[in-house]
Amino acid sequence: MSAQPSIDIRSPADVRGAASVPILKTELLSVRFGGLAALSQVSVEMARGEVRAIIGPNGAGKSTFFNCLTGVLRPTSGRIVFDGEEITGLRSNMISQKGIARSYQITNILPNATAFENVRIAAQSRRHAWNMVSHHDAFADINGKAEVALTAVGLLDKAHELASNLSHGQQRNLEIGIALATEPKLLCLDEPTAGMSQVETNETMELVQRIAENLSILIVEHDMAVVMGLCDRITVLHYGRVLAEGTPEEIQQNPKVLEVYLKT
Amino acid sequence: MTAAPLEKTIPVGNAKLGHTTVFWIGFAVVMAILIVAPLILPEFWRRFLTEVLIWGLLAMSSDLLIGYTGMISFGHSAFFGLGMYGAAGSLIALSKSLWLATLCGLAAAAGAALFVAYFSTRLRDIYFAITTLIFSQIFYVIIFTWTTVTGGENGLIFTRPHLTIPFLYDARFTSTTMHWFVLAVVTASYLILRRLTRSPFGMVLQSIRENEPRTRAIGYPVERYKIVSVMLSGLFAGLAGVLYAVQNQFAAPDFVFFLTSGDTVIYNVIGGIGTLVGPIVGAGFFQLARELLARLFGDQFPYLIPLGAVFIAIIILLPQGLLGFARRWLNR
Numbered sequence: 001m002s003a004q005p006s007i008d009i010r011s012p013a014d015v016r017g018a019a020s021v022p023i024l025k026t027e028l029l030s031v032r033f034g035g036l037a038a039l040s041q042v043s044v045e046m047a048r049g050e051v052r053a054i055i056g057p058n059g060a061g062k063s064t065f066f067n068c069l070t071g072v073l074r075p076t077s078g079r080i081v082f083d084g085e086e087i088t089g090l091r092s093n094m095i096s097q098k099g100i101a102r103s104y105q106i107t108n109i110l111p112n113a114t115a116f117e118n119v120r121i122a123a124q125s126r127r128h129a130w131n132m133v134s135h136h137d138a139f140a141d142i143n144g145k146a147e148v149a150l151t152a153v154g155l156l157d158k159a160h161e162l163a164s165n166l167s168h169g170q171q172r173n174l175e176i177g178i179a180l181a182t183e184p185k186l187l188c189l190d191e192p193t194a195g196m197s198q199v200e201t202n203e204t205m206e207l208v209q210r211i212a213e214n215l216s217i218l219i220v221e222h223d224m225a226v227v228m229g230l231c232d233r234i235t236v237l238h239y240g241r242v243l244a245e246g247t248p249e250e251i252q253q254n255p256k257v258l259e260v261y262l263k264t
Numbered sequence: 265m266t267a268a269p270l271e272k273t274i275p276v277g278n279a280k281l282g283h284t285t286v287f288w289i290g291f292a293v294v295m296a297i298l299i300v301a302p303l304i305l306p307e308f309w310r311r312f313l314t315e316v317l318i319w320g321l322l323a324m325s326s327d328l329l330i331g332y333t334g335m336i337s338f339g340h341s342a343f344f345g346l347g348m349y350g351a352a353g354s355l356i357a358l359s360k361s362l363w364l365a366t367l368c369g370l371a372a373a374a375g376a377a378l379f380v381a382y383f384s385t386r387l388r389d390i391y392f393a394i395t396t397l398i399f400s401q402i403f404y405v406i407i408f409t410w411t412t413v414t415g416g417e418n419g420l421i422f423t424r425p426h427l428t429i430p431f432l433y434d435a436r437f438t439s440t441t442m443h444w445f446v447l448a449v450v451t452a453s454y455l456i457l458r459r460l461t462r463s464p465f466g467m468v469l470q471s472i473r474e475n476e477p478r479t480r481a482i483g484y485p486v487e488r489y490k491i492v493s494v495m496l497s498g499l500f501a502g503l504a505g506v507l508y509a510v511q512n513q514f515a516a517p518d519f520v521f522f523l524t525s526g527d528t529v530i531y532n533v534i535g536g537i538g539t540l541v542g543p544i545v546g547a548g549f550f551q552l553a554r555e556l557l558a559r560l561f562g563d564q565f566p567y568l569i570p571l572g573a574v575f576i577a578i579i580i581l582l583p584q585g586l587l588g589f590a591r592r593w594l595n596r
Contacts, residue, residue: 070481096483110474121471124464125483132465139464182482 021084023048023186023216024069029078031064031240038064039240041078046186046233051208051217053227056237057260062220063105065237066190069218070102071095083185096125101184103175105191105220111164115155115174118163120146122181149181152211154203169200173207180211187211188218193226205230224261228252236260283596295451302443311511314443316551318507320544321450322524323531324457325500330529331538332461333493334473335388338525339380339396342403343498345520346372347505349407352420352515362425366506373502374495376403381494385487388476397522404520419516437510446507450544453500457540460496462595469493534578536585539594545586550575 024046031039039061046052054062067073069080071092080088087095110118123145124136137143150156153173158166163174172192179187192208193201208217209230221227227234227248234251236243244254251257298317302310322344329335350372351365358364384395407414414420427441428434437445460466468489471479480486509515518524527550535546553574557567582588 072477072481091480091485092477093480093483093485096481102481104478108475108478110471110478112474113470117467121467121479122482124467128464129468129484130465132460132463134464135459135462136464136467142464178482 021048022046022081023050023083024218025081026065026069027079027081029065029068029080030076031061031068031073032076037240039068039075042237042240042242044235044242044245046216046218049216050233051212051219051231053219053221053231053234054237055221055224055227055234056243058222059239060237061240062222062237063190064240066102066188066220069095069188070100096182096184099183099185100188101179101182101186102188103172103179103190103192105194107168107171107175109163109171109174109178111162113163114160115163115166115170115177116146116150116159118174119149119177119181122146122178123149123183125182145183146181149177152180153177153207169196169204172196172200173204176204176207176211184215186216186218188220190220191222192219194222201226224251283593287594298447299444302440307439310439310443312551312555314439314446314511315508316548317443317446317450317544318504318511319527319531319547319551321453321507322501322504323528323535323543323547324450324454324540325497325504326525326528327532327537327540327543328457328461328469328497328500329493330532331540331542332466332473333469333490334476335385335490335494336393336529337396337494337497338393338522338529339384339400340497340501340528341520341522341524342376342380342400343373343501344505344508344524344528345403345407345515345517346376347502348509348515348519349414349420349505350502351506351509352422353413355422355425356420360423360425362428362510365425365510366503369506369509370499370502373505374499377495377498377502378491380498381491385490385494397525400520400522400525404517404522407520408517414515414517417517419514421514424510424513442511446511449503449507453503454540454544457500461540465489465492530575532585534575534585536588536591539585539587539591541594542585542587542591549586 022045024044026042026044029039029042030037042065054065056062064073068075071090071094074089078088079086082098082100085098087098090098110121120142123142127141128139147156150159153176155170155174155177158170163171166174176189176192189208193204196204205226208219211217219227219231231248233246234248235245236251236257238260243260244251244257246254301313305313322340326337326340329337347369350369354365354368358368380396380399384392384399387395408416410416424437426434427437427445435441461469468479468484471484472486472489476486508519531546531550532543533546534549535544536542554567554571557570561567561570578586584591587594
């Protein structure tokens with residue numbers, strides 16, 4: 001399903017939007033914090049429509065990698081190419097507008113707004129954002145998008161509940177709903193099941209599977225078992241380097257990976 | 265944090281109609297009282313009420329920043345002062361037109377706001393507050409020392425312009441028509457700000473207040489929204505300055521001093537931030553309490569001490585301010 005595309009993307013403008021262009025490509029991405037190399041020379045290539053997991057023990061650089069992709073951190077060196085367009089060093093609002101959405105590891109919603117308002121403000125970032133004269137509730141297109149996103153994460157019946165009153169699992173799903181409402185091409189999920197019960201974890205993984213039909217998804221996970229049945233390929237990070245990459249089966253049998261995971 | 269239970273008691277089905285009707289009935293009642301008030305009140309209290317409305321407008325303008333965008337500005341004295349001096353300068357040097365004076369005051373305030381906004385919105389929280397404070401003090405020093413233009417310590421004194429509506433009306437202000445004029449401007453400002461805060465733009469500001477990194481992550485250029493927010497806020501603060509200058513026929517450097525900004529923040533805290541009307545109520549409450557305490561204890565007594573006690577009591581007993589309980593309801 002996810003054969004590595006072998007096309008040369010050195011002239012991205014020529015082939016932009018073609019199905020064969022990788023949705024995401026990082027070239028020798030490095031981040032240093034003083035003397036500490038949080039990421040060193042990470043090159044990852046993700047095909048359009050792929051579900052990719054980034055796994056690795058604590059401190060492997062997963063979140064750093066994520067923060068680079070979403071513009072929170074500026075890489076020390078290396079390039080990030082998204083959908084044939086270089087996005088290295090852009091600020092997070094620009095990266096969002098290009099089509100990368102993220103959910104946060106720590107639940108990061110607007111607690112005093114309802115679930116619907118949370119999703120609507122995200123949908124509104126693509127249209128009518130500067131309108132100062134109409135009531136915010138008056139736009140059928142925004143409300144429609146918000147409703148679609150809430151339905152996708154199964155929270156439509158909680159639409160008018162304050163976000164702070166939702167359960168932990170529901171808040172995590174609302175996170176995904178907010179990301180979906182920005183109509184991304186690539187959805188980045190940072191440990192979407194952290195702190196969830198087994199039942200909630202299974203539900204969320206089903207949810208991710210459902211939305212994966214129309215999206216490329218990048219999942220950062222601590223727990224290998226969670227992503228095994230879900231993703232097309234897995235990249236294993238260890239001490240900021242790519243330790244291994246391959247299908248879930250290959251990764252499960254990779255002696256280097258087993259060693260790292262058994263040791264920690 | 266907000267008054268969530270209030271919303272739950274209203275059935276969702278016909279809440280919209282009920283809410284709107286109740287709001288406009290309340291609005292009409294308050295307006296009726298404020299329109300009739302100058303006809304009943306004696307001269308002193310008439311002027312007192314007019315000034316409360318002007319301070320209320322200043323406080324309301326800073327509520328756009330404090331209550332909606334989540335930035336505490338200590339620079340509003342500068343915007344207020346430049347509105348004053350812009351209007352005074354126009355009346356002395358250009359023409360006797362009230363409307364031209366208003367325009368000049370607004371332009372001066374907007375220019376100052378753009379300058380302050382450009383530099384201060386990169387900073388957050390206390391750093392933003394301090395930066396705005398410093399900028400307002402810079403404006404104070406300029407106004408205080410540039411005697412040839414601003415009159416220095418003495419300020420500018422001018423004769424009050426006529427209230428003119430071209431081809432229709434032209435007459436001297438009386439204290440009653442002054443009150444109605446101020447009331448009209450403050451009411452229009454309130455309705456504009458209410459629209460603004462409930463618009464998609466206003467929702468972005470509130471999202472910035474709640475969670476700035478998140479707002480950026482979903483695609484909003486946060487700095488630009490903050491700059492526009494400071495500018496709009498400064499514009500309405502300048503309008504309050506114009507009204508104050510016209511009401512009192514002078515522009516004085518005292519009002520550019522940062523204490524004015526401090527009062528503005530206090531009005532917001534007392535009245536309830538994020539409500540727009542709360543700051544007006546806060547201004548009224550604070551001014552009334554000061555006036556009554558001064559009368560009760562006499563001018564010699566340090567009446568600011570009991571006033572401080574009242575302020576502390578409100579912070580402890582009503583941490584959301586006098587109208588904080590209605591915050592969510594007022595913003596629907």
